Amino acid sequence: xxxxxxxxxxxxxxxxxxxxxxxxxxxxxxxxxxxxxxxxxxxxxxxxxxxxxxxxxxxxxxxxxxxxxxxxxxxxxxxxxxxxxxxxxxxxxxxxxxxxxxxxxxxxxxxxxxxxxxxxxxxxxxxxxxxxxxxx
Amino acid sequence: xxxxxxxxxxxxxxxxxxxxxxxxxxxxxxxxxxxxxxxxxxxxxxxxxxxxxxxxxxxxxxxxxxxxxxxxxxxxxxxxxxxxxxxx
Numbered sequence: 001x002x003x004x005x006x007x008x009x010x011x012x013x014x015x016x017x018x019x020x021x022x023x024x025x026x027x028x029x030x031x032x033x034x035x036x037x038x039x040x041x042x043x044x045x046x047x048x049x050x051x052x053x054x055x056x057x058x059x060x061x062x063x064x065x066x067x068x069x070x071x072x073x074x075x076x077x078x079x080x081x082x083x084x085x086x087x088x089x090x091x092x093x094x095x096x097x098x099x100x101x102x103x104x105x106x107x108x109x110x111x112x113x114x115x116x117x118x119x120x121x122x123x124x125x126x127x128x129x130x131x132x133x134x135x136x
Numbered sequence: 137x138x139x140x141x142x143x144x145x146x147x148x149x150x151x152x153x154x155x156x157x158x159x160x161x162x163x164x165x166x167x168x169x170x171x172x173x174x175x176x177x178x179x180x181x182x183x184x185x186x187x188x189x190x191x192x193x194x195x196x197x198x199x200x201x202x203x204x205x206x207x208x209x210x211x212x213x214x215x216x217x218x219x220x221x222x223x224x
Contacts, residue, residue, distance in 0.1 A: 012206030018194030029190060034183045048210065056209040057201055067197070074190055101214055119207050 003038040009119040096126035
């Protein structure tokens with residue numbers, strides 16, 4: 001089964017533009033639910049989604065709760081980085097010239113020999129990321 | 137496999153029995169999956185239903201969400217937090 005790391009830009013795309021049936025993210029989620037692919041993300045993704053939905057999209061607490069519960073239910077596997085991962089995080093940050101935030105995704109991808117599905121130009125430029133179009 | 141005898145509470149037994157029927161599995165199979173903390177595989181119809189529910193959920197959500205570019209929103213959020221931290 002193909003396995004990818006997914007970042008907040010992809011999940012937020014789904015939340016913001018999910019009313020567009022042509023969005024490729026629908027296909028990605030369908031493959032996740034039918035267990036054709038596996039999606040993993042750092043637990044940090046949840047923090048970022050909550051933060052952005054509250055402050056940028058003015059979501060209510062209840063609405064955010066629904067979103068997070070749904071993300072857990074469809075089977076995205078969230079993995080927490082431990083204290084012992086700080087040196088790997090630092091290495092990923094300097095190696096790819098990324099922020100610490102993006103380095104979370106890069107580290108997880110490199111640890112598992114995976115790619116990060118993203119729309120973020122920095123992650124794409126680093127070589128760690130791939131566009132969703134390139135998954136299919 | 138090891139065969140053993142355990143006493144179950146009646147409500148637990150009833151729930152497991154119903155689950156076994158719904159999943160078309162043996163009672164032992166259901167107990168094993170539950171105790172091992174594994175997840176049940178979904179039937180084709182359950183997968184279709186879950187996909188449909190998920191699609192509807194996010195369609196509804198998106199209709200009430202401002203169309204701000206998520207990549208830009210995440211970047212701005214991080215930058216704003218950084219500015220707060222350095223006291224700008």
